[in-house]
Amino acid sequence: MALPSLRSAVARFMLNRLRTARSVARLAYRLHGKKPALIDRRGTLTYQQLHGRVLRLHGWMQAQGVKQGDIVFTWLPETGEQYETRLATFENGTIFASFHKHLSAQAALDTLLRVKPAVFIHDPALSEPILATVRERMPGLHILAIGKPYEEALAQATPTRGTAKVHEDEVFALHMTSGTTGLPKAIGYTHRKYLDSVRFIAQSINFTPPASGQDVNMLGLPITGPGSGLVLPTLLSGAVLVMPENFRPATLAGLIERHKVSRAFLSPSAIIDLLDDPDLPRYRLSSLSHVPYGSEMMPAPKIAEAIRRFGPIFQQGYGCLEALPPITWLLPHEHVDASGEPLGLHILSSVGRVMPGVQVVIRSDDFEPLPQGQMGLVTVQTPVRFDRYWHDPEKTAETLRDGWVVMGDMGYFDEAGYLHVLGRSADRVRKGGQLLNPREVEEVTHQHPAVKECCLVQHGEQAVLVASLRQSWRAEHNWRALEHDITEYLAENLRAELQPDRVRIVPEIPRSFLNKMLRREVRAMLDAEEPVAEPAHAL
Missing domain, CATH: 2.30.38.10 (Luciferase; Domain 3)
Incomplete structure (x- = not known):
């Protein structure tokens, strides 16, 4: 039995009756048992197989004395174990929390000591620097490493269905901020608020399975970050979730082709990387019918290029951890005119209208x-x-x-x-006694055909535009000459007060684990004043 579109009256009725994440997951197991549910590095699991592993993991937790309301922490890469653990906390009423794999060991240790979880499921490759200290300072913590220990724990555990009464106003997840500016901050969200966010999303996104069969959703953002927003919609629609091990363009394009991905949740940087990949034309990506994008602002010239390349399949939402999306939508049909061509950059540079x-x-x-x-x-x-x-x-x-x-x-x-x-x-830049919003400069810079990414940052008293080049421009052009060319382009297309004091081309702009540009690291690059390495055969 297939769940109808979340936009249909029946599906909305069902969604309004579901009060907890556990009720969503149990409905998915019941309706879609034999369908594929998860594809990761280990292979494919059906909903029935996934359910069995979730019940065994819950059984293991119960045997350790873990109780409803305890916190279960993971520190894992993008793996199916991350998804299984999240679903196990739905089952037993514990609170799920996770670190992203790029968090420093000291920050992970400090956060563990602050939050005091009952369970810590980890990848030894990440936790090795702190594991001895964790065992010493948190003697009651139940620790489970992925790999052989994890699989043995599941094999020996009794599959156990959760019996605790879970209320919609109980916290079901601690969402952690990225920790890029200090210790990660945690926000507890209740079942009610998270499902309300899904109900908002369901007003505008059609989750009807494609005519060819089951919907295939792919994470293009970490499940420890914005990617977690795809979990409940995937379960509700009976889709299969594809979890890439990394978000490099070849990995994403290969998975889209291999698994006929119909929906991919991507960051702007991931879309830019795909557009810049010279091998992109060799992949068959016609299955892709919907690409929600977010986590940072998308340059309008790049989304216009993406529409010309892939069609009117893109949808932007605005939101954050403190105010869950959608706050605004720019829907697929709002990206294009009646003939399917991208709308003007003024519209594409917006985040849409308020919900x-x-x-x-x-x-x-x-x-x-x-x-x-x-x-x-x-x-x-x-x-x-x-x-x-x-x-x-x-x-x-x-x-x-x-x-x-x-x-x-x-x-x-x-x-x-x-x-x-x-x-x-906080990212505004001083120039000539006024504050500039970097995006006003960056949007125009992205219209230059050589530019892949760019950001305007403060360097001393100067407003410096730092840019990376598209691959087709890197080897065959002199970078110093291109800096001059970009400077002239901006002089022709920007008001005098918005023009940067200097343009610098770098090999790559540093990014966070969410694929966001890290402006503080760009400033550090300029502070270091390291010369940019020119290609040996540059003209």
């Missing part, structure tokens, strides 16, 4: 509302906002003001009601 039931207000530094067209702080009021950071009232007070989430972004509304997000207020 019904959500309020967005642009405010001054004094927190006063600003009129349409005026730039200021983006603030959001939504039913699916966070309530507080875990044990951090001071940070909560900074981010949550009078019921409004301060997004940390600068933005404005245009006359058609589209929200334009210009980037983080």
